[in-house]
Amino acid sequence: xSALTQPASVSGSPGQSITISCTGTSSDIxxxxxxxxxxxxxxxxxxxxxxxxxxxxxxxxxxxxGSKSGNTASLTISxxxxxxxxxxxxxxxxxxxxxxxxxxxxxxxL
Amino acid sequence: xxxxxxxxxxxxxxxxxxxxxxxxxGFPFSAYAMHWVRQAPGKGLEWVAVMSYDGxxxxxxxSVGGRFTISRDNSKNxxxxxxxxxxxxxxxxxxxxxxxSPGPLDYWGQGTLVTVSS
Numbered sequence: 001x002s003a004l005t006q007p008a009s010v011s012g013s014p015g016q017s018i019t020i021s022c023t024g025t026s027s028d029i030x031x032x033x034x035x036x037x038x039x040x041x042x043x044x045x046x047x048x049x050x051x052x053x054x055x056x057x058x059x060x061x062x063x064x065x066g067s068k069s070g071n072t073a074s075l076t077i078s079x080x081x082x083x084x085x086x087x088x089x090x091x092x093x094x095x096x097x098x099x100x101x102x103x104x105x106x107x108x109x110l
Numbered sequence: 111x112x113x114x115x116x117x118x119x120x121x122x123x124x125x126x127x128x129x130x131x132x133x134x135x136g137f138p139f140s141a142y143a144m145h146w147v148r149q150a151p152g153k154g155l156e157w158v159a160v161m162s163y164d165g166x167x168x169x170x171x172x173s174v175g176g177r178f179t180i181s182r183d184n185s186k187n188x189x190x191x192x193x194x195x196x197x198x199x200x201x202x203x204x205x206x207x208x209x210x211s212p213g214p215l216d217y218w219g220q221g222t223l224v225t226v227s228s
Contacts (some may be wrong), residue, residue, distance in 0.1 A: 003154070036214040038155070044222055045205055046147075046155065051214035063152045087157050098169050099145065099157035 004090055004102035005030065011108040012080045020105045022073040022090030028100065030071040035092040037066055037075045041086045044102075050075060077107070085109045112217045114135040114206050119222030122196055124162040132189040132206030132219055140164070143209045146191050148202035149221075156202070159191065160209065174200075196226045 005023040012018040022029065022037075029035060037050035048057055050066035053073060063078045077084055090102035118130040132144070145156040159180040161168045168180050179192040189206050203223050207215035 032212075034212045034214075038215075040155075045218040047213075047218070048214050048216050051216070057216065064123075087154075091155075091214070093210070093214055098160065098171075099215070101147075101155040101157060104154040 002100070004092060004100060005087075006090060006102040006105045008103070009106045009108065011110055012076050012077075013110045014080055014082065016080050017076060017078040018080060018107065019088075020075045020077075020088055020107070022075070022102045024069055024071050024092065026075075028071075028092050028094070029068065029073055032092060032094055033068070035066070035068060035073040036091045036093055037064075038091065039084075040089065046089065080099045080109055082109050114208065114217060114219035116204060116206055116222040117130045117218045119204065119224045121225045121227060123228055124197060124226055126196055127192070127194045128196060128224060130191040130193070130204055130222060131222070132191075134189065134206075134208070137208070137217075139182075139187040143211045144180075144182060144189045145207045145209045145215055146180060146189075147205045147207055147215070148200075148219075149205070150202040151200075152197075158204070162190070162211070162212070162216075175186050193224070196224075198226050200224065211222065 038046040040046045053068045054066040113135045115133045145160045159170045161180045177195045181190045203221040205221045206219045208217045209215045
C-alpha cells in the first residue's frame with residue numbers, strides 16, 4: 001500500500017487558518033472513514049489529534065478539525081498559534097489492522 | 111495514566127539481530143492491539159507491525175516481513191520486536207503504540223533509536 005500524499009509544507013501567520021490535505025485513492029481514503037491525524041514536534045513522539053476523519057480526542061484543542069471529501073482528507077488548524085509549528089501526518093487505519101501514513105507536512109508559523 | 115516505554119535500541123552491524131521491548135502500564139494491556147512504527151532520521155513515519163490483543167494475529171509491512179517478528183507477553187505487559195538480518199535502511203527511531211483494529215494509534219512511547227552500521 002503506497003503512502004498517502006500530503007504537501008511537504010504549509011505556512012501561515014498567527015491567527016490565520018491553514019488546511020493540510022491528504023490524498024489517496026478510492027481504494028483507501030475514498031473507501032474508509034478511518035482517517036487519523038498526528039502532530040509531531042521535533043524529537044517528540046507523535047500525538048493523535050484527530051481520528052475517524054473528524055473526531056478530536058479528549059484534551060485536543062478545538063482549533064483542530066478534520067474532514068473528508070472523496071479521496072482526500074483534510075486537517076484544518078484555525079487560529080494558528082506558534083505552538084502549532086510541527087510536522088503533521090495523516091494515517092489510514094483500515095480493517096486489515098495495517099496502517100499507511102501520509103508523507104508528512106511541515107507547518108511553519110510565520 | 112497510559113505509559114509506553116521502549117528499550118533495547120543501539121548500534122548493530124548489518125546482518126545482526128536486535129530485540130526491542132515496550133513496557134506498558136496504566137491500561138489493560140491484554141485488551142489492546144499493539145503496533146510498532148519507525149521513523150528514519152529526517153524522514154516520515156513508517157508503520158512496521160501489529161499484533162492483536164491476544165497474540166493470535168499479526169501483520170507486517172512488506173519492508174520487514176520475513177525479517178522482523180512481533181510478539182507480546184500479556185502476563186508481563188510487554189510488547190517485543192525481534193529484528194533479524196538488519197540492514198542500514200532499518201536505521202530509525204522505533205515507537206510502540208497502542209491501537210484499535212480498525213482505528214487510531216492513541217498512545218505512543220518516546221521511541222528507541224536503532225542504528226545499523228558497520
